[in-house]
Amino acid sequence: MMKCHSAYLACMAALLGTGLSATPAAAAHHTVVVHPGGSIQKAVNAARPGDTVLVLAGTFHESITVKTPGLTLRGVGRRTVIKPSTKKAAPHRRKGCLESGEGICVIGQRNSPVPNITISDLTVTGFSQDGLWSMATDHLIVQRVTATDNGRRGISQEHSTRGVFRDNTARDNRDAGLYLANTTKSKAGATDTHGTVIERNHLMGNRSGLTILRLRNLTITRNYLTGNCAGMFVVSDENKPKAGSLAISKNIVRQNNKYCAKIARLPFLQGSGIVLTGAENTVVTENLITGNSGKSPLSGGIVLFKSYVGAKNERNRISGNQLANNNPADLVNQEAAKSNNTFQGNSCQASKPTGLCSSNSHGSTRFGHNNRT
Numbered sequence: 301m302m303k304c305h306s307a308y309l310a311c312m313a314a315l316l317g318t319g320l321s322a323t324p325a326a327a328a329h330h331t332v333v334v335h336p337g338g339s340i341q342k343a344v345n346a347a348r349p350g351d352t353v354l355v356l357a358g359t360f361h362e363s364i365t366v367k368t369p370g371l372t373l374r375g376v377g378r379r380t381v382i383k384p385s386t387k388k389a390a391p392h393r394r395k396g397c398l399e400s401g402e403g404i405c406v407i408g409q410r411n412s413p414v415p416n417i418t419i420s421d422l423t424v425t426g427f428s429q430d431g432l433w434s435m436a437t438d439h440l441i442v443q444r445v446t447a448t449d450n451g452r453r454g455i456s457q458e459h460s461t462r463g464v465f466r467d468n469t470a471r472d473n474r475d476a477g478l479y480l481a482n483t484t485k486s487k488a489g490a491t492d493t494h495g496t497v498i499e500r501n502h503l504m505g506n507r508s509g510l511t512i513l514r515l516r517n518l519t520i521t522r523n524y525l526t527g528n529c530a531g532m533f534v535v536s537d538e539n540k541p542k543a544g545s546l547a548i549s550k551n552i553v554r555q556n557n558k559y560c561a562k563i564a565r566l567p568f569l570q571g572s573g574i575v576l577t578g579a580e581n582t583v584v585t586e587n588l589i590t591g592n593s594g595k596s597p598l599s600g601g602i603v604l605f606k607s608y609v610g611a612k613n614e615r616n617r618i619s620g621n622q623l624a625n626n627n628p629a630d631l632v633n634q635e636a637a638k639s640n641n642t643f644q645g646n647s648c649q650a651s652k653p654t655g656l657c658s659s660n661s662h663g664s665t666r667f668g669h670n671n672r673t
Contacts, residue, residue, distance in 0.1 A: 340364050340373075340382070347371055355380045355422060361387075363398035363427075365405045369415050373404070375422030378446055382424045401428035401451065408436035410459060415439055425449050430456045431473070434463075443467050453479045454506065463496040470503050477506035477528070481513035489539040490514040498523065507560045507569065508533050509553075516545045523551045529560035529569035530598065531589075536578030538609045544580035544616075548587065553601075555591040565608050570594030573601045573626060578611030585620045593627035597634075601626030601648065604633045604641055616641045618656075623648035631656040 329350040332343045336358030343353045349370040357379035364382070366373060382403055397405035403424035408414030415438040423446040424431035431447035434440055437460040446469045447454030454470030456479040457463055463480070470477030478501060482491040491514070498520045503509030509525035511533045512518065525531040531553040536543035553573045560569040571594025574584060589601040598605055601623040604613045613635055623630035623646065630648035633656060635641060648657040 334360075336360075344368065344371065344373065359383060361385045363396075363403060363405070365397045365407060366417055366419070367407055367414055368417075370417070372418040372420070373422075374418070374420045377421050377444070378423050380422040382422060383426050384428070397433075402430050402433045403427040403447075403450070404432045406432075406434035406437055406440060408438075410436050412436075413438040413460065417441070418443070420444050422446070423448070424454075427451065430454070430479075431470075432456070435459055438462055439464070441466075445469075446471075447477070448472055450474070453477070454503075456480070458483050459491070461492075461494045461496070463493065465496075465498045466500055468501045470501065470506060470509075472505040474507060476508045476511040477501075477503035478509070479511045479513070480515055480518070481511075482515055488514065489541045490516045490536060490543045492516045493518055495519070497521075503528065503531075505558065509556065511535065512543060512546065514539070514543050516541065516543060518546050520546060520548045521550050524554075525551065525556060526554045527558060528556045529558045530572035530575060531556040531592065532574045533572075534574075534576045534579045534582065535607075536580075536611050537607060538611055542578055542580045542611065542614075544582050546579070546582040548574065548582065548584045551587045553587060553589040553592065557591070557593055559594075567597050569598060570596050571599040571627060572596065572603060573623075575603045575605055576613050576616060577605045577607040578609075578613065579616055580614045582616045584616070584618045587621045589621060589623045589626060589630070591625045593625070595628075600628055600632035600652070601630040602632070604635055604639075606634055613639065613641055617644070618642065618646060619644040621646045621648075625649075628652060 331352045334340050334343045334355045341364050352372040355375045357376050359381045361383050362385050413436045418441040420443045425448045428451040430453045431450040432455045434457045439462040441464045443466045448471045450473045452475045454473040454477045458481050496518045499522050501523045503525045505527045508530045509528040513535045557571050562568045571592045573589040573592040575598050629650045629652040631651040643656040645658050651657050
């Protein structure tokens, strides 16, 4: 028996020495480097699930579509710049990311979302629509992306779950800096994001810094919003379920006093901090909201606004926030006097109606923001 056992071990050692084993090794993940003058799209098309496309510093004039599960598209920081192509698409081509005027498109199928894609460390600027647009994704990570001067939105996502949007900068985009929705083209009740996280983003000079449209179950924390027409919108409408079950905490919302003209179903905007319209079961707590001033029906520090289609805010809790120098008031509740929204422990100077501020609530708020611009 000992001789047989020794022979078996020797045989196994010989097999392992030739690279054979009982379980095959996992396929290796590769990094494809794109140099200035190269094509990002060609590298993305050649990549396999789990690969990384690393784009070096330079300006790349193209639109990119990403559909590969597990792919990472990464630049080297703000020196990796993606701008619109100088070439016109052939008229017979099917409409895609380039033809739609988007910078980067991350696209899955509505009933089969593309999982685990990461977009990071680059700049998208000057596109006629969105700098980065995603549809039907699961656990998309967008981090350290700068989206500036785009004709619609900086960074946007629709019909997706478990997204992470962290440490991004969206500045001077014509619509929202950061925009998340169930879907934009058709009305429907709010959908569950299963825990999407929006944190430590800098949103400046947009129509709205952050817009959440008909979604549920998100965390929005430690973001810095300033210089927009409105800092943050949570929007629902007549459809059910409503937007809600959000946690909005520890954000700095300061001087969002840019003027934006009215659009369909929305008045002109100026001086809005955080606006809830048609939301439910949302907690707004420990935010610092200062200097938002205007004469729009939506102006004020924290505003609960009954939407024009009649959707009410219900069972929302506004607590422990620090507000100052917001006009027409720090807290504005336009719901009926007997609404079931609660205001508790907010340090502020004025409210509409009166009595929403807590005079005995004072103290400093430090959120540890990274104040990069």
